[in-house]
Amino acid sequence: MSDGILEVLRPYLNAILIGFGGFLVAFILSQVVSRVLARSLGPVWSRFIASLLALALGAWTIKLILDSTGAAGLLVVIVTAITGAFAIGSERIAGDLLAGIGIFVGRTFSAGDYVVIAGQEGRVSNISLFVTTLETVNGDEIYIRNAEASGGTVINYSAHPGHLISVKVPLPVDQDLNVAVEAIQNVVKDFAPELSGKPYHEPTVVVETAEEGYFIIEVRAYMTERLDSGPEKTRLFLLAVNAIKEAGLSLGPVE
Template sequence: MVFAWSGRLLIALLILLVGWWLARRVAMAVQRVLARAGADPLLGHFLYNLVLVLLLAVVVTGALDRIGVPTASLLAALGAAGLAIGLALQGSLSHLAAGVLLMVFRPFRVGQYVEIAGVGGTVQDVSLMHTRLLTPDNREVVLPNGKVAGDAIVNYSARGTRRLDLVVGIGYGDDIGKAIAVVRELLGAEPRVLADPPADVAVMQLADSSVNLAIRPWVKSGEYWSVQTTLLRAIKERFDAQGISIPVPRREVVLHVARDASALANGASNPSPPKPSP
């Protein structure tokens, strides 16, 4: 009896040792594959721990079963506990799953400028639970990964180039051809404006008080804001020098005085004499 029990215990310990070694090897292999694929190191570390824990659970269950411990009830208890924990952490687990998906599919990377759920900023960090953005006015925004993965993601840095969409109005009495020529000259003199694809300058709209020109040059994504401010100032100064007006909206208010109101006003200015009392 003692020898039989000792033999089962020895086999269980052997299962634990060999299983631990195999579990680590498999988990390390998964981590190496992700590293070679260029995955985020945080994702590799997370999956390493996840695979290791799952395999060790199988190994421990096998070892306990070998020494005669009833594992059916143990597995049922662990399953019930896992279900309860899963329901309690439903929101957190959804963020965790979304974080894994973000690291696998990589819709954006650290350092890129994105807009998520109406918030625009530079990506600072992507963890398993949250994504941190830094806004242009130096505010840090922390978004749960469940919201990030479930909302529209606009990546302004993914393509390397962006198109400026400027709208400048000129007066109806100004020469449209002259204004377009001035704008094209300014675009050609700006070294940060890309030659390919070529810039587009055309009449966009005949508005109430102006003829609106659409100015659409292409620039590198990192130079978007600086080129925009430079071009707007240059266009304003060159239009002033060339006598091209940039009108502002005007509204004309016409007051109509009712005829009864005029009569009442005239009666108030020339009051009739009071009637004599009897």
């Protein structure tokens, strides 16, 4: 009787063993390929190719199960697929997979870019087939599903060199505004020499409003793109304030 039971269960056991072995090989091979290709292609593309290889081996394993075990293998594959679909949400995974391929093909952003994706801001540290990872200015990592990353508006600050920053300096209305503007323009013109000569990247000084006895001077300049713009904003503000003081003007309240 035990021989009969074993004979009945053999196709199912074979299907399970083939599936386990195939997916184990796919996992190990994808890890090896990722490490080998990382030296020449970089971490993002190496992981992408390794993921595609793992998917191909997974599909080949399913075909091998069906070819070797017939209806029994088909039953195992169907049960596994249904269970997996309910357990991890196959529709979401498929959507993330397709979106991940779209990101690689469309090149909307790539690793190292400073972006706003799905309402989150940071530098792209990794793009996999399913998830895009951002590094924030606080050192945190944000994991965004690729379906969300590609489904909304993407702002890529790294698409063109330079990132615009601005600071506002209040100047009492009894001070000479022309002298202040000229002094600031002279000190900020070389704020980012590496961007000099590029179109639309020259620093500007704008005065549009006056509030409660003060002119509001806005100083705009481009900086080389980086994760934290705070230090550069501070430097720009100090340059403007010191220029006003060195021009003999006062920043104190109106008498």
